[in-house]
Amino acid sequence: MTVGDQAYRPLRASPGEPLPPDRLALNSLTDVDAFPMFTGNYVTRVRDVPLPLRNVDADQGEGPHSVASHEQLVDLALGQPRLALFRCDADNMGTYFAGGIPGHSAARHATLSRLMSLFFQGYVNAICAQRDPLLPGVPQAARSAAEGHGRYLNIIYSGGDDAVVVGAWNEVLTFAVDLRRAYRAFTGGNDRLGLSGGAFIAKAKYPLRRMADLAHEAEVLAKQVEENGKVVKDGFVPFLTTDGPGRDPSAAVRWNVFAALDGAGGGMERTLDLLAAFLTLSGPASGSDGLELNVKHAFLWKLQAFAQRDGDAWRLPLLHYALARATPPAEQLPAWQALQRTLLRRDTWPHLGHVLGFLHRPPHGPGKDGLT
Numbered sequence: 001m002t003v004g005d006q007a008y009r010p011l012r013a014s015p016g017e018p019l020p021p022d023r024l025a026l027n028s029l030t031d032v033d034a035f036p037m038f039t040g041n042y043v044t045r046v047r048d049v050p051l052p053l054r055n056v057d058a059d060q061g062e063g064p065h066s067v068a069s070h071e072q073l074v075d076l077a078l079g080q081p082r083l084a085l086f087r088c089d090a091d092n093m094g095t096y097f098a099g100g101i102p103g104h105s106a107a108r109h110a111t112l113s114r115l116m117s118l119f120f121q122g123y124v125n126a127i128c129a130q131r132d133p134l135l136p137g138v139p140q141a142a143r144s145a146a147e148g149h150g151r152y153l154n155i156i157y158s159g160g161d162d163a164v165v166v167g168a169w170n171e172v173l174t175f176a177v178d179l180r181r182a183y184r185a186f187t188g189g190n191d192r193l194g195l196s197g198g199a200f201i202a203k204a205k206y207p208l209r210r211m212a213d214l215a216h217e218a219e220v221l222a223k224q225v226e227e228n229g230k231v232v233k234d235g236f237v238p239f240l241t242t243d244g245p246g247r248d249p250s251a252a253v254r255w256n257v258f259a260a261l262d263g264a265g266g267g268m269e270r271t272l273d274l275l276a277a278f279l280t281l282s283g284p285a286s287g288s289d290g291l292e293l294n295v296k297h298a299f300l301w302k303l304q305a306f307a308q309r310d311g312d313a314w315r316l317p318l319l320h321y322a323l324a325r326a327t328p329p330a331e332q333l334p335a336w337q338a339l340q341r342t343l344l345r346r347d348t349w350p351h352l353g354h355v356l357g358f359l360h361r362p363p364h365g366p367g368k369d370g371l372t
Contacts, residue, residue, distance in 0.1 A: 040158025
């Protein structure tokens, strides 16, 4: 790459190779001549995909070092074979750069700009490489043995104060939560420095550009989240799908409603906790990879009717009727009883609509009930 009369390249071939004085090595932390310009460039490669799911097409020029396709990422998704695209943007940065920094000066603006770059272009790679699942107790695809690889996702763009990431739906959503947690720590818990984002979920062959447009709509909704009648931003739209309303303000929630930002578990009062409670009632899907939810589709319909009747006197009887008519899976009776107790707790009811909007999709393949 040439800028003006200077030539740039990402790395020298080896640390001991002489570097011409008119060249600048980028992104090398071991090269004393390097200028540390980071970039969010984490990807899942074919070699990172478990062997049975690689499906390498040599005729298309694919090899172990190729970036994993959307179909390969979807094969690694939990439960539903769905892809998610997540877009996020730091809140109120324009205000800060326009004079919102106390004692603002060129030096302070440059420092803030550099720190934001370090987070979105450097540390974001480390967040992607984390290996611990955010849904403990729920079976998920085994992690790659490759050093530096964690989640099954690809960064499309990450820099400045925003990011775009695509991958298996559960990997993307848990990445989004960990990114918000890390950004909270990075900003010292400053409530005015939030991070708004939205995820759009679809099948692997859904056009990527259209996914990006719809994820942007979700991000705009997230920036309109209100609390006590006031727009506070710092919102998240977790389950926007082709079946979901793209302009419904109720699709967005505050991050601390979706998941615990301090990283500590807290019962079942958050959306992610309720989703995990449903997913524990699952087993290997027959005839395909992934999981099959061991509850009837009709049960999810009844729960959906309950979730939509907020304030209705018949609401609670509807829930008891749905639970009484359901057929609990005999081999997972303790998990079913735990879900039943969770559904009877009032603090879980506001989260039901979001979870059911994702779980209650047309079954994948003939004769399936629920999540496959």
